[in-house]
Amino acid sequence: xxxxxxxxxxxxxxxxTPVTLRCHQTENxxxxxxxxxxxxxxxxxxxxxxxxxxxxxGEVSDGYSVSRSKTEDFLLTLExxxxxxxxxxxxxxxxxxxSNTEAFFGQGTRLTVV
Amino acid sequence: ILNVEQSPQSLxxxxxxxxxxxxxxxxxxxxxxxxxxxxxxxSPEALFVMTxxxxxxxxxxxxxxLNTKEGYSYLYIKGSQPEDSATYLCAAPGGTSYGxxxxxxxxxxxxxx
Numbered sequence: 651x652x653x654x655x656x657x658x659x660x661x662x663x664x665x666x667t668p669v670t671l672r673c674h675q676t677e678n679x680x681x682x683x684x685x686x687x688x689x690x691x692x693x694x695x696x697x698x699x700x701x702x703x704x705x706x707x708g709e710v711s712d713g714y715s716v717s718r719s720k721t722e723d724f725l726l727t728l729e730x731x732x733x734x735x736x737x738x739x740x741x742x743x744x745x746x747x748x749s750n751t752e753a754f755f756g757q758g759t760r761l762t763v764v
Numbered sequence: 765i766l767n768v769e770q771s772p773q774s775l776x777x778x779x780x781x782x783x784x785x786x787x788x789x790x791x792x793x794x795x796x797x798x799x800x801x802x803x804x805x806x807s808p809e810a811l812f813v814m815t816x817x818x819x820x821x822x823x824x825x826x827x828x829x830l831n832t833k834e835g836y837s838y839l840y841i842k843g844s845q846p847e848d849s850a851t852y853l854c855a856a857p858g859g860t861s862y863g864x865x866x867x868x869x870x871x872x873x874x875x876x877x
């Protein structure tokens with residue numbers, strides 16, 4: 651199994667509070683991703699990273715920020731959580747420098763904003 | 765935004781049936797096409813990564829074909845079994861350094877015994 655760990659696995663938070671989710675990898679893979687899973691939408695990309703301190707937005711980036719200060723960690727922050735951000739969040743990693751490498755996923759983090 | 769679309773959204777088949785579904789993607793600036801299988805309460809796992817026009821890949825009863833000129837890929841399952849029930853996702857890389865991996869909305873397959 652690819653070495654990828656998400657923390658926490660479950661979190662309940664109140665509207666308006668900041669929340670940070672962590673993705674940690676031991677594979678030294680270049681690319682890291684944050685997706686959210688919602689019914690009828692599959693996986694939607696929030697942000698991704700293509701190297702240390704190199705990040706870019708995905709299709710649903712509003713309300714989220716990310717940081718990658720070292721290869722192994724990719725943090726997703728909800729600055730001020732809203733109920734619409736209740737979802738299951740998946741981190742993924744992908745190696746190589748070409749487009750033909752597969753992604754490996756973490757176990758997911760279930761976030762509930764009340 | 766890279767537009768990756770899958771059809772149908774859901775599919776119900778009987779055990780033993782063969783089935784197929786489609787992933788369409790922009791044919792310009794093509795890099796690769798990924799297929800993933802996603803079982804309930806688990807994480808997605810890669811089935812295939814395809815790069816060449818006309819490519820065909822196979823894993824057991826599951827196979828996939830790729831047409832980069834017209835921008836589509838088919839996933840086939842021969843003799844479906846209840847354990848094949850899952851969501852099947854396709855994805856295409858793009859963006860900066862081929863890093864952006866955009867998924868389609870998935871096809872939910874249910875195989876009835």
